[in-house]
Amino acid sequence: RPRGQVEFGTRAEVKNLNSFTNVEAALVYEIERQEGVLRSGGTVKQETRLFDAERGETRSMRGKEDAHDYRYFPEPDLPTITISRDWVEQERAQLPELPVAMRQRLRETLGLSAYDAGILTSQRSHAEYFEQLVATGLDPKDASNWFQSDILRELNERRIQLHEIPLQPEQIAVIVRAVATDRVSVATGREVLKEALAGEADPAALLAARGEQVSDTTELLAWVDAVIEANADTVAKIRAGNDKAIAFLMGQVMKESGGKANPRVVSKMIHERLQE
Numbered sequence: 001r002p003r004g005q006v007e008f009g010t011r012a013e014v015k016n017l018n019s020f021t022n023v024e025a026a027l028v029y030e031i032e033r034q035e036g037v038l039r040s041g042g043t044v045k046q047e048t049r050l051f052d053a054e055r056g057e058t059r060s061m062r063g064k065e066d067a068h069d070y071r072y073f074p075e076p077d078l079p080t081i082t083i084s085r086d087w088v089e090q091e092r093a094q095l096p097e098l099p100v101a102m103r104q105r106l107r108e109t110l111g112l113s114a115y116d117a118g119i120l121t122s123q124r125s126h127a128e129y130f131e132q133l134v135a136t137g138l139d140p141k142d143a144s145n146w147f148q149s150d151i152l153r154e155l156n157e158r159r160i161q162l163h164e165i166p167l168q169p170e171q172i173a174v175i176v177r178a179v180a181t182d183r184v185s186v187a188t189g190r191e192v193l194k195e196a197l198a199g200e201a202d203p204a205a206l207l208a209a210r211g212e213q214v215s216d217t218t219e220l221l222a223w224v225d226a227v228i229e230a231n232a233d234t235v236a237k238i239r240a241g242n243d244k245a246i247a248f249l250m251g252q253v254m255k256e257s258g259g260k261a262n263p264r265v266v267s268k269m270i271h272e273r274l275q276e
Contacts, residue, residue: 002038009034010044014051014058026051029058102127110140119148125162126152129169136173139180146176150190154197166199174203183212185263215262217269220253223261224269227252238274246270 001009012034014026029051034044049058097105103117106127112120121127126147133143151172155162172193179189184207192206200206214220227249228235237245246267253266 009038010046012044012046013048015048015061017051022051022053025053025056026058029056033058096124106140110134112140112144116141116144116148120144123162129162132169133173133176136170138173138176142176142180143173146172150193154194158197165197167196167203171196171203174207178207182215182262182264183207184210185213185259188213188259211260213262214257214260215265217265220257220261220265220269223253223256224266224273227256228270228273235274246274 001007012030014030017023017026030049037044045060045063047063048061050061051058099121102121103114106112106117106120107114119126120130129151130143130147133147134140151165155165175189175193175196178184178192179186184192188210192203192210195201195206196203201209231249231252234245234248238249249270250263250266253261253270254263
């Protein structure tokens with residue numbers, strides 16, 4: 001259509017193109033051809049054209065482009081179906097929240113990233129379980145992290161579906177909350193989750209049996225100092241620039257504490273001691 005004309009012009013189709021190069025070449029040719037027809041006062045015919053790749057031009061193939069040209073006719077055995085707008089709106093009102101809307105809501109109301117919201121809404125059962133976790137009072141990010149990294153991993157390893165998990169969201173929240181408040185380490189929390197999913201005991205009982213994580217600086221400092229004094233060679237390596245050796249000291253402190261030391265606090269203490 002000429003620039004400024006509101007109504008579309010007549011359609012001409014080009015079919016049987018077998019490469020993007022030919023698509024581009026056919027479009028370029030048709031633009032020039034149709035412009036030439038219109039500028040000379042002619043009219044573009046409604047037709048199907050084929051593209052000659054060797055000549056780089058299109059040629060008319062057939063002029064059947066309206067419905068009647070294809071011999072369409074009503075099916076005598078199928079009655080006409082009339083759908084009212086009221087029925088459409090009634091059905092629309094009964095639709096569950098769709099994934100796109102749910103992803104947007106999770107991002108806007110819970111502050112989740114686009115990636116996390118996408119994973120959580122990949123299946124409706126996942127989104128519903130996640131929201132049940134949040135409803136227990138968990139931080140949305142904590143609930144998202146545990147669901148994606150630990151619960152889904154357990155599902156894959158055990159080859160079970162989400163509805164087959166023997167734990168209620170409230171029970172899993174007990175574990176997540178214990179880790180978030182430094183009562184137990186992440187490693188311990190994961191062990192408890194694995195055991196609870198295996199049906200060994202209720203998460204609260206498993207946590208109680210392990211005892212709480214030690215975060216008292218006085219007790220921790222005694223373990224840290226003992227390990228540093230007993231591993232002078234490792235300390236020398238760290239001070240020489242081998243930061244990876246700190247992991248060995250961390251492991252020794254955890255061994256001294258029977259696995260109850262708070263790793264985050266221990267790491268900070270070791271760094272501080274080695275800078276003195």
